[in-house]
Structures are given as structure tokens and as C-alpha cells.
Amino acid sequence: MPTLEIITIGTELLLGEITDTNSTYIARTMRDHGIDIYRITTIGDNPNRIANTIKEGLQRADIIITTGGLGPTIDDPTRQAVADAVGRQLVFLDQLWEQIVERYKNFGRKPTENNRRQAYIPENAIPIHNPVGTAPCFIVEQDSKFIISLPGVPQEMKHLLHHDVIPFLKQRFQLEAHIIKAAVLHVASMGESVIDEIIADLEGKSNPTVGLLAHPGQVDIRITAKASSEQEADQLIIPIIDDLYQRLGDNIYGRDNETLDSIVTALLQENNLQLRVIIAGFEEELRIFPSTNQANIIFIDPRLTTPIDMATLTKIVASEYMAFTDSLVFGIAINIDDHLTLHLALQGAGETASVTRFYGGPIQHAQIWAKHVGLEFLRRYLKDIKGGSERETK
Numbered sequence: 001m002p003t004l005e006i007i008t009i010g011t012e013l014l015l016g017e018i019t020d021t022n023s024t025y026i027a028r029t030m031r032d033h034g035i036d037i038y039r040i041t042t043i044g045d046n047p048n049r050i051a052n053t054i055k056e057g058l059q060r061a062d063i064i065i066t067t068g069g070l071g072p073t074i075d076d077p078t079r080q081a082v083a084d085a086v087g088r089q090l091v092f093l094d095q096l097w098e099q100i101v102e103r104y105k106n107f108g109r110k111p112t113e114n115n116r117r118q119a120y121i122p123e124n125a126i127p128i129h130n131p132v133g134t135a136p137c138f139i140v141e142q143d144s145k146f147i148i149s150l151p152g153v154p155q156e157m158k159h160l161l162h163h164d165v166i167p168f169l170k171q172r173f174q175l176e177a178h179i180i181k182a183a184v185l186h187v188a189s190m191g192e193s194v195i196d197e198i199i200a201d202l203e204g205k206s207n208p209t210v211g212l213l214a215h216p217g218q219v220d221i222r223i224t225a226k227a228s229s230e231q232e233a234d235q236l237i238i239p240i241i242d243d244l245y246q247r248l249g250d251n252i253y254g255r256d257n258e259t260l261d262s263i264v265t266a267l268l269q270e271n272n273l274q275l276r277v278i279i280a281g282f283e284e285e286l287r288i289f290p291s292t293n294q295a296n297i298i299f300i301d302p303r304l305t306t307p308i309d310m311a312t313l314t315k316i317v318a319s320e321y322m323a324f325t326d327s328l329v330f331g332i333a334i335n336i337d338d339h340l341t342l343h344l345a346l347q348g349a350g351e352t353a354s355v356t357r358f359y360g361g362p363i364q365h366a367q368i369w370a371k372h373v374g375l376e377f378l379r380r381y382l383k384d385i386k387g388g389s390e391r392e393t394k
Contacts, residue, residue, distance in 0.1 A: 001180075001226060002173045003036045005057040009068035009078055010152055011044035022067045022157055029161060033169070034178030034226065035063070045069060050081035054147060058085075062145050063169065068152030070135040072115045078149050083122040086142045090120040096127055096136045103134050132159045139168065146172070181233035182224040185244055186254045188376035192219050198247050208236045216365040217372025218260070253379055260375035261289045267382035268296050273328045273349065275378075276300055278316055280333035281307040288332070288371055298327075307335040310343045314354055321347040328382075332374045334366070342370050344377045349385045353377075 006023045013020050023040045030037060038061050043049050050069070057064045069078030083090050097119035104111045111134075121127060121138040128137040133156040140147040148165055150157045169175055187195060192214040196203070199221070202210040208225035223240050227233035245252060254263055268275055275297045277288065289297055300320065308316075310333075317331040328348030335341045340359040346352065357373050359366055 001034055001036050001178045002062040002169070002175075003038050003060070004030055004063045004065065005039045005041070005061040006037070007050070007053055007057065007064060007066045008040070008042045008152075009045065009050060009066055010042075011075075013042050013068075014044045021154055022152065025154070025158065026065055026067070026161065029166070031180045031182070031224075033166060033175045034180050035169070035173075035175070036180075036226075045075045045077050047077035047081040047084065050077060051084040054082060054085035058142060058145050058147075062173070064145075064147045065165070066147070066149045067157055070118065070137065070149060070151055072112070072117050072134075076117070079117070079120055079122070082125075082138075082140055082147055082149055086122060086140055086147070088123040088140075091123050092116070092120050093127060094119075096121070099129055099136060100134055103130075128160060128164050130156060130160060132156050137164075139165075178226065178228060179230060179233060180224060180226050181230060181237065182222055183237050183241060184256050185221045185223070185241065185248075185252050186258065186260075187219045187221060187248060187251050188217065188253050188260065188372060188379075190219065190248070190251045195219055195221070195248070199244065202240060202243065205240075208233075208240055210240060215372075216361060216369035217376070250380075250383070253376065260372060260379060264375050264378045264382065265289065265297070267379065268328070271349070271382060271385055273382075273385075274298065274324075274326070276320055276324060276327045276329045278313075278320065278329070278331040280313065280316075280331070281336075282334055282367065282370075288374060308333050308343075309335070310345070310354060310356060313343050314345045317345045317347050330374075330378060332370065334370055336363075336366075340366055342373060344374055346378070346381050351381070351385065353381055 006026050008020050008023050012018050020042060027037045027040065039057070041053055043053055054064055066078055066082070069076045079090060097116060100111050100115055100118055115134070118135055121136070122140050125138040125140045128139065130136055130151065133151055133153055135151045137150050137160055150160055150165070192212055195212060199210065208223050211222050213220040213222065221244060223237050225233040225236040227236060253260060273296065277297065278300045313331045313333045317329045321327070321329045328346065331345040333343040342357045342359065345354040355377060359369055361369060
């Protein structure tokens, strides 16, 4: 399989003035076409550093993709940096200048003299016409390896990536013969270190690979397979997924695009239950469910902004349940003092439950942690109700 390094260029990226979304998009796209990603690097607008990074990358990877630095100003250094990296001169191409002039004409404008810089590309480079922007792009071949320079503007980069770059790479590397496919399992109620102990042997595999990614209140397990077809990739992935379910059981709540809130919503519908939600102690609105327009989920108003203890929360939940006995009432309350305490209480379907959890992570992640812990508490409660009703009907 061919290998790739991505270089995003721009001092504004290093200063945190804008977020780099290009490298993520390119990495996912190339992964889906069977290309291994070795490294992603961000560099400021310094031609020497860019050239050195390209030289280093060519020693490791078959393909280098750069984004950014192709504008008309002096601080757009990518063209010169690529030329320096491969020891070539920049050459002016009339056809590129004509494309730039035509593009500006469509805007009802004329290009300035500094736009001529954009018509220069490294000697013997393959020009890439940019029909959605003003910056022409190019591909340089060096010792059977390729440097592909694309714009930093995301919509331009995406267009050229799909219409020009991928077809070019398919032809050169026969990409149809290789794919990389990933599946993600979502785990709640278990920490990353605990999961790591249970599945450590799987994490040592080379194909498919198994890796962990921790989020506040949940952990993702990614299984990634390299294969010659999607069917072959599935044959590698499915046994690992089955093994993970055997080891982690009901702690796995979903896969890929499934979310805790969607799982809980589905369980409410399956149990034909209305959920009444009481929220207390949160300074900002806690959006447990993305949409508040669901008929079977009602948020009790007004929201309690002051902290309350577990005894108070259970009394409020019980009082609400007495008024709506055909509903499931869920209370979630957060207290912040020396540490962060989360109280959860439920009543409905002939059952009551409550639990207190403590959080020691960054305070800025507290809300998302509380959301995940609360939803997981709901999910397990609803699954127990469903399991009980199923047993009664047998």
C-alpha cells in the first residue's frame, strides 16, 4: 500500500487563529482509498522549513500532500519551497496565467501583477487546473514519489482532491486493489485504563489494528483493517467485534454513528414511555438530547440553577412522578465545590433508582461527562425494564 504524509502550511494555523480541518479530511479520504497515513505536520510560512519537511517526508512516504501557501502574496511560499525541496527552478506557464485571467474575468475583475506568481510552478510539474478558485495547483514527481500541492481553502481542496488527485493516485498506485475500513464501538461505564487491561492483547494486533480513544464519560474502540476488498475487510473486523462484545458485554452501547441519546430515545419508544427530565445545578443549558421536539421527552420548566443534594433531587423526582405516574421521571443534578458531584435519580415503570458519581477531570468537560453518565444511567435502566417485560411474556 502507498504511504502518505500531509503538510498543512500557514502561520495562522500555528497561532491558533484558524482550525486545521484539511488534514483530517484528507486523512479520512485517503484511508478509505487504502493509503497509509504516516504523519501530519503543520508548518508556518517559512520556505526553508517547508522544504526541509518535504525532503524528510520523501524519505518515509510515497506521497506528500501539502495544503495552503499557494496565494499571490510574498508570504505564500509553497511553490518555492517545493521547488527547493526537489532542486528545480520555478517556471512560468502561460496556460496557468490564462486560467487565472479567465477566472478573474468571471468575477468581473482583473488580476493584479502579483497574481502572476500563481502561474509559476516547479519545472516539469504537472499543473492542476483549479475551476473553483484562483490558485493553480500541481504535482511533482521525484524518484517515483509524488508531491501534491493543494489550496488551503477547504472547498477548493476538497474539489481538487476528488476530481484530480484521487483519480491520479488510482492510476499510479492501483488503489482499487486496497482499502482501509474502520469500525468503532462505543463504550460507557468503563474507563480507558480498565478497557485497556481487558483487551491489551487485541491492541497488539497488526491487521486489523485495535485502538482506544477516550472522551468524557465514554471510550471509543476503533478496529481498522487493510484488505483488497470491503468483504475481506469485514472478515477481519467482525471476529474482533464479536470478541470485544464477549469481553465487554453490555458496556458497549453502540457502533459507528450510534449515540447514547439515540439509543435511549429508541429504548423509550420500544417501552412506550414518556420521559420527564429535571435538571439542576448547571450554569449553562444541558442539552441531553439534541432535539427537544420529541413528543416522548419533556423537560420540566423552570430549570433549577442552584445546586441540590440527592435527597432533594429524589423528592422532586418522586413528586413529579406522583403527578405523572404513566411517565418515567429522570433527575440530573450537579454540585461543584471542592470536587464535582453528579446526582442521578429515576422513578417509573414500577422501579426507582439513584446513584452519585464524582468527576475529577477538566471542568470544561464536565457538562459532556455529565451528559454521557446520565444517558448511560438511563440506558441501563431502560434495558432492565425491557428485559423484565420480555421475561414476563415468556
